[in-house]
Amino acid sequence: MKIAIVCYPTFGGSGVVATELGIELANRGHEIHFITYRQPVRLALLNSNVHYHEVNVPEYPLFHYQPYELALSSKLVDMVKLYKIELLHVHYAIPHAYAGYMAKQMLKDEGISIPMVTTLHGTDITLVGNHPNYKTAVSFSINKSDVVTSVSKSLKDATYELFNIKNDIHVIPNFIELNKQRNEPLISCQRSIMAKNEERIVTHISNFRKVKRIPDVIKIFNKIQKSIPAKLMMVGDGPERAKAERLCEELGILDKVIFFGNSNEIDSILSYSDLFLLPSQTESFGLAALEAMAWSVPVISSNSGGLPEVNFEGISGYLSEVGNVDEMAENAIKILGDIQILNKFKINALSVAKQFDIKNILPLYESIYQKAINKLNKTA
Numbered sequence: 001m002k003i004a005i006v007c008y009p010t011f012g013g014s015g016v017v018a019t020e021l022g023i024e025l026a027n028r029g030h031e032i033h034f035i036t037y038r039q040p041v042r043l044a045l046l047n048s049n050v051h052y053h054e055v056n057v058p059e060y061p062l063f064h065y066q067p068y069e070l071a072l073s074s075k076l077v078d079m080v081k082l083y084k085i086e087l088l089h090v091h092y093a094i095p096h097a098y099a100g101y102m103a104k105q106m107l108k109d110e111g112i113s114i115p116m117v118t119t120l121h122g123t124d125i126t127l128v129g130n131h132p133n134y135k136t137a138v139s140f141s142i143n144k145s146d147v148v149t150s151v152s153k154s155l156k157d158a159t160y161e162l163f164n165i166k167n168d169i170h171v172i173p174n175f176i177e178l179n180k181q182r183n184e185p186l187i188s189c190q191r192s193i194m195a196k197n198e199e200r201i202v203t204h205i206s207n208f209r210k211v212k213r214i215p216d217v218i219k220i221f222n223k224i225q226k227s228i229p230a231k232l233m234m235v236g237d238g239p240e241r242a243k244a245e246r247l248c249e250e251l252g253i254l255d256k257v258i259f260f261g262n263s264n265e266i267d268s269i270l271s272y273s274d275l276f277l278l279p280s281q282t283e284s285f286g287l288a289a290l291e292a293m294a295w296s297v298p299v300i301s302s303n304s305g306g307l308p309e310v311n312f313e314g315i316s317g318y319l320s321e322v323g324n325v326d327e328m329a330e331n332a333i334k335i336l337g338d339i340q341i342l343n344k345f346k347i348n349a350l351s352v353a354k355q356f357d358i359k360n361i362l363p364l365y366e367s368i369y370q371k372a373i374n375k376l377n378k379t380a
Ligand code: GMT
Pocket: 011, 012, 013, 014, 015, 017, 092, 121, 122, 123, 151, 174, 207, 209, 211, 282, 283, 284, 285, 286, 287, 288
C-alpha cells in the first residue's frame, strides 16, 4: 500500500511512533511517504520504500503567523497525485487532522477519494486540543477522519469526555522494536563515564516540559541517593531544564546528575540504567517508560493517564499518585536496595515490554488501514 505519514519530526513521542511505524511498514513492503517540515530525527532514508517530502512555508511580511496547514495540505494533495498515494495517516490531531481533511476535500474535487486515519497521541487531546481556541476545529477534524486510533484506553476515554466525538476510537498502544541487539556491550557511551561500579544508575528521558514534573524527578533522586549510592541521567531538553539544573545545585547534588540534552545515545544510556523515573502530571501512554522496560529497566511512575496500561504495579515497577514524591522514592529504594529484587523487576520489565513488540502491534495498524479503505469504498 502507498501511505503518506504526517507527523512532527522532533524528539517527541508521537514523532518517534510515526517514524518507527513507517520504517516497519516499509520493511513489510509498503511504500511510505513522510510529509513534514523537517526530516524526522529517527528516520534514515536508506530504504527504497521510504520517501521524505519537506513542507516549506514561504515567509511573507504580511503574515504574523506562518500558514503551515495551508502548505501542508497543498503538499499532501501534490504528493498524493504524483505518487498515487492510497491512504493518509496523520499523527497528532493538531493541525495534522485538519490539514489532512482539507487535502481530502481538495482531492475529492478532482475526483480522487483517499481515506484518512488519525492517531491521537495525548497532549493533542488532554492539553492543547482541548483549549477553547482549538476545540471546535479539533472535534471537527476527528469526526471527519475515516478511522481514529488512540494510543491507550485512557486517552480514548479522555477524548470522549472532552470532545463531542461521534466516531469509534480504536486503541492501538505504543510499541517497541525488540529485535534490537540488547545484550551487546554498548558502543560509544561507556558505563564508567556515567557512574562508578558501586553506584546505581537512575534515568529520566523527556522533552523537559512542565507536564513531566521535572522537579519531582530530582526530588525523588535526592531521596534515593541519601540511602543508596546512585547517579541520575537526565536525557532530553526543554523549557524546564535550566530550573532543574538550579534545583540540583540548591540540593547539592549537581555532581551526581548528568544532563545529556537531546541525545542519540538513548539505547546506550538505558542499557546501563537500573531504574527509570516518569512522575508525569499526565501521560497518555508513556513511550519512554516502555523504551526503558525494553532494556530491562523497571519504572517508578505516576498513575496518571495510560501509565497503568504499560507499567504494571508491583511487576514492572510501581505507580503512585501524581506528586507523591515520598512514596515514589520509597518504592525506588525498595527496588534498588536489594539486588535480588532489582533483578526480579528487571526480568519482569522486559517480559511486560514484550507484549508491546512491534510485531504484535503493526498488524493492528494494517487492519485499521483496510478498515478505512473499506469504509470509504462503502460511502463512494
Ligand atoms: O511526551 C510528550 O510530551 C510528547 C508527546 C508527543 O505527542 O510527541 O507524547 C505523547 O505521545 C506519545 C506517543 O504516543 C505517548 O507515549 C506520550 O505519553 C504522550 N505524552 C503525553 O501524553 C504527555
